[in-house]
Amino acid sequence: MKPQHLIVTAASLIGVADAFVSSSSNAAFARKASMLRDTEGDSLSGVAQETLKVSLDKLVAPRSVAASPTVDMELAQVKHGMPWSDTIGSTDFVENPLLYMPFWEWQMEFMGEALTNLRPIEHCSDGSDFGFNENEKKKARIVNHCYASDEYRKIRMTYYDAGDNTQVFNSVWYPDPSYNLPVLGIDLLAFNRKKYLAIVDFQPLHEVEDDHAVPFEHLLQPIKDEYDSLKGRMSSKFYDETQFFSKQMLFARFEDEDVVDEDLLPAFQRYVKTHVDMLNGVEADMSLSSQEAVLERQQAYDTYSAERDPATGLFAAMFGKEWADDFVFDFLFSLSERKEGGIQIPPMGMMGGGGPPPQGGAPQGSPQGQPAHAVVAK
Secondary structure, eight states: OOOEEOOOSOOOOBBOOOOOOOGGGHHHHTSOOOOOSSSSGGGSOHHHHHHOOOOHHHHSOTTOOSOOOOOOHHHHHTGGGOSOOSOSSOOSOSSOSSTTHHHHHHHHHHHHHHSSSOEEOGGGSTTOSSSEEEETTTTEEEEEEEEEOSSEEEEEEEEEEBTBSEEEEEEEEEEOTTSOOOEEEEEEEEETTTEEEEEEEEEOOSSSHHHHTHHHHHHHHHHHTTOGGGBOOOOSSSOOTTSEOOTTOEEEEESOTHHIIIIIHHHHHHHHHHHHHHHHTSOOOOOHHHHHHHHHHHHHHHHHHHHHOTTHHHHHHHHOHHHHHHHIIIIITTTBOOOTTOOOOOTTOTTSSSOSOTTSSOOSSOOTTOOOOSOSOO
């Protein structure tokens, strides 16, 4: 079976085109690139910056013309009023109107405690086009943060708030290319506070599962075994579960909100901690060939995800197709290759049917068995 990888969380980020230089041109490939501070340029390790000629079109935002000033971590964490305490939309849940905000807050605190040299990268700064967007008429808003550390070249976080209609938390953790490890993908969605979708996975990047997923799945199985509510199977409507997804993926569609606090939150925390522990237990491989191979597979993951993310229709409906195109290719999946015409919005909508939601939520009239399983941003 091919490896599997999770792109849930509705597509997110930049893409561009030039592929990595082949290993046969090591001399040119190894030339030091003068990288600007951008979405990912300064998130690569120093060795990677000096030895890997990842095209500047991929790592430097097109709008960047000069290095951005350093952004203070404390300021970045509270950018756009985060963490929010109230919703922009209507709610019947006055005690916890933002269902997944505890996940955001816990992750932010954990990153600060567990990661080395954690720093924000451009999309947390004032110059970002993707840090925040809002549709006042439809009562929907989205906030995006992007960080890097010595262990991870990029950790992106997205929160989409449209009141009780839709709540989404999405995050993707890309290991530094010196670590040949799965991507950590998180997608949590709630629609009308009645239907819920959750995906958390170590998404293997390679085409031979034994080489990438199997060596680490034993770390996840004991955790997954404890949560019967998180042992579902995704449909094949948007994604092939044999690509970029692992056998130990947490997947759930449920209607009992108690599952969020009782099962999903602790399982999510344990998967995140395990991913960091796994990375810390592996020796970095600083060889050119290994780092080149890892980046190529991360690019394949981004391209696959950008082309299939069912949340693109939601983004286009709420914020316009031009913004949605840039958001998917330049922020969510920033190593993906942008095809002519931009994103192709899935014809069935995010939930498998209906048009854009009238108040910023998920499309209405979707079959119960076909929720948006890949979510916002991943």
